Structure formats: C-alpha cells, structure tokens
Amino acid sequence: AQTVTQSQPEMSVQEAETVTLSCTYDTSESNYYLFWYKQPPSRQMILVIRQEAYKQQNATENRFSVNFQKAAKSFSLKISDSQLGDTAMYFCAFMKPYGGATNKLIFGTGTLLAVQP
C-alpha cells in the first residue's frame, strides 16, 4: 500500500522569503503522479502543482516549484517570494496512474504554513 509522510506539522516564513515543505512517500509502483494541494481557512482544497513520475524535469507553477527525487521517494515543495495569501495547510498527495484502477489520491497529514508580515 502507498503511504505519504509529511514530517513538518507546522512551518513559518517571513513575507517575500522562500520556504520548502517536505514530503516522502512509499510505493512499489514505477509510474505515478504526485501533487501538492493547498487548503486555506476556507477549507477549499486547491491544486498547487502536479508531477508525473516518468518526467525527470521538476514541475514549476509561477512561485511554486518541486524537487522530485524519485530514487529517494522525496517530493518537496518550494514557495518563493512568500505572500500572506500563501498561509494555509499544504497537503502532499500520491496517485497511481490511470489503467483501470481508481485514480484516488492518498494524502499526507499536512503542513500548516504561516506567512508572517
């Protein structure tokens, strides 16, 4: 069974600074997807970034980028130029690829990020 581990329950960063959130996972699959979701106080889950395991290039979305280390089963999220609106719970999630099986997400326990003014 796949598991996702986020070892940082809480983190804090100053506005405009850079912060990195950690995530490790365990799977015997060779092909899969990894995601970071953001959940602000409104509780809406918002997709931040997505990575396909077969792609060596790290995904980037504006101020958000990942460091994907497949051999180490590590998938960290870097937020550059942090903004107050980035304050939220961040969840790392794993998905097996489409192939007849359910494409369900398996989530970690989350990291609460506070951006300080």
Add this chain to the structure above:
Amino acid sequence: DTGVSQDPRHKITKRGQNVTFRCDPISEHNRLYWYRQTLGQGPEFLTYFQNEAQLEKSRLLSDRFSAERPKGSFSTLEIQRTEQGDSAMYLCASSSQTATNEKLFFGSGTQLSVL
C-alpha cells in the same frame, strides 16, 4: 466552469439521525470521489464513481454509509444512524477521464457535526 458544488456547507445533527449530502461535479467530469477529513488530518478516500457506477468503496465506509450517483451527474452521500465519530468534513471531488492529465478538483465540503 462553475466548479464542484456541495450542499449543505454545514450540517448539525443529533446522534442517531440520518443525514444526506449532495455533490454537483464539474459538468464534463465523469469521475466523482468522496473523501472524509477530520481535524488535523489529510482527506481519506471513501468511494469513487465512474459515471453512474460505484467502482470502489473504502473499508472506512461502514454499512451506515451509502452513496449514489444516478445518471452519472450529481451524487449523494447518506449516513444513517449518525454517530459522534462521523463528525468530519466530507469533501467531494471530480475529474475527467484523461489518461495523461488526471487532476481532481474539490468542492468546499460539508462540515458535519453530530451532537
């Protein structure tokens, strides 16, 4: 694209009562998921529909839980004889069946409090 809608946003009920939640997915999405999230935890998978067919149910989904998706459009999640342990946020998500670009879009959830 109006996003995934869930109704109600909040539900307070007494132990032993039945409750029903509704989810309207993004219109062109054929896949629909229900998740449960308790305080301080990540969402946990409950069940999954592809069109109107319920293809997978988690062991978390006891016999008191039932989900339907008639005609492959909206879905309902019913909890019978609610217990205090059922108190949680119930999230619905939808996606389109695209082999290379699977992304789940979530609704704002229904917060259930069982007194």
